[in-house]
């Protein structure tokens with residue numbers, strides 16, 4: 624069983640609006656900041672991980688973590704979501 628993470632609703636309650644997405648391939652180690660508004664409050668961060676595709680290497684699957692520094696950045700594109 625994959626590790627369960629907090630929901631987007633819980634994350635937004637904590638004042639975090641974005642996530643950091645890390646490629647699951649350590650040799651790629653691509654990461655990007657993604658605005659989380661598109662995902663519903665009931666979804667867990669771990670729920671979308673298998674559905675993300677790395678824009679750098681094309682590998683499916685990622686590690687998603689709350690971006691607690693979101694407010695000091697601006698959105699920079701997004702990771703492919705299907």
Ligand SMILES: [Zn+2]
Nearest residue numbers: 646651677680
């Ligand atoms: Zn990658």
